Amino acid sequence: MEAVLEQIEEWFRNMLIEGIMEHLTNTFDSMNTEVGEIANVVGQTPATFMPSVYNLIKNLSENLIMPVAGIILTFIACYELIQLVISTNNLANFETWIFFKWILKTFVAVTLITNTFTITMAVFDVAKWVIDQSGGIIAASTAIDASALAGMQSTLEGLETGELFSIFLQSFVVQFLIQIAAIFIFIVVNGRMVEIYLTISLAPIPFATFGNQEQSQIGQNYFRSLWALGFQGFLIMVCVGIYAVMIQSVAFTTDIMGSLWKVLGFTVLLGFTLLKTGSIAKSIVHAH
Template sequence: MFGIFDKLTEFFKDMLLGGIKANLESMFLDINDKVGVIATDVGKTPMGWNGEVYNFIKNINDNVIVPIAGLIITAVLCIELINMVMQKNNMHDTDTFEFFKYIIKMFIAVYLAGHAFEFSMAVFDVAQNLVNKAAGVITTSATVSGDQIVAMVDTLKEKDVGALIMILVETSLVRIAIQGISLVITLIVYGRMFEIYVYSSVSSIPFATMGNKEWGQIGTNYIKGLFALGLQGLFLMVCLGIYTVLIRTVQVTDIHASLFSILGYALLLGLMMFKSGTVAKSIMNTH
């Protein structure tokens, strides 16, 4: 029939190959772009990430939290004064130097509570410097070139229509899965920054407890939590670095193995980024 069946077969094969190529390009574009965006966002300070949110959080701390911290400092200093008097036999064994130490402690406690927000931001300035130095070592370019995608598609030209349909379905499912993983990764990175903002908004209250031995554990644990959030940024960069190294080892000669390797690496990236906060808190011994 004038080769009509051959032409139809060729038409369907070209259409299927075009769909497979589009899926591969979309798949790699999504995850590659996401890696680049995440690498940029992780290296930003709270003020650099969103200046308006930063100003809002600072206003909350200055106008709402600092007055409450003042009340806590008053209570803590009163407890300290009572303890000092009781320990010195109701003032009978009083040493003038004890009052001098008390005044110094009072000054330091007030200073810490009044500048707690700046101290909190300083932690993330240090974390940004750490992440930027790590970025100089870690390559976050996971781009798969167009030539690699073309080479991957070229290996499929000899397959029949049925096999191409199955591969098209596979690439479509993997693309959807990677888009879902990209969304989860975005939520993890943005969620960390939201946690930083919320954590920093009440910084004056934990710092106000530092003047008392018993209550000071609140402030100590808070500071550990700040450093854990900063350290999490480094772990996110390390996860991205590991992913980019793995993704460049994918062999394009076997489409099936390549697809599931890419999916597996993307799942591993999402899982490790999800666990990064827990690992950071475990290292800093915070809860």
């Protein structure tokens, strides 16, 4: 009878170990895949991330927003001419050179608005170069490899049945929470690209305000916002680098559940820091 009970217990232990290892494998696969995708997403420009979406945004902007921006630019150019004419003592000291000044300013404004997408894409090309270079410096890996999993299995095989059952339940909960955190990270990282598409869709309007000193604050703030969105990708890469160092400090083969909960905490922390990168980037370049 004791032999039968021992066989049943051994079968239950093996089932628990297999279940725990499946939870661990799913947990780390989900985490490694999502974190690994971060560098691929932030390292792309709007034109390469989803070319079909980019072409749609560009067509909408050029065909619908550009005429509105042209009207705004015409109003600003007329207003600027009036201001230049009456600024010299209400026409008492009138000079013809102000017309050349107005023509030059209008020419620059028209050049900016007709090259809106070239300028905006240049911002993201520079940001992409910085992100690519940072990827070579931030070389730490966040992956949990097969050797770490093998070490965990060896540790599990030396535990009692009650401890295995407790770890089985906890690993199931951690697996579920890690998957939720991975979804949150996916939303934050890909949401940045959607925000970029929405921002560049209205680019001609703020670019049309550069022709007037008073209204140019709109264009300047918009331009700072573009740089903030671009360099938000760099801050995201820094977050991933910090996360990689934290993950490498976890000893998975000694206290498995303590390590798992620590990994969960680091992953949740990564999600919240990624969420803050947008506001940090905007505060640095003083964009509203």
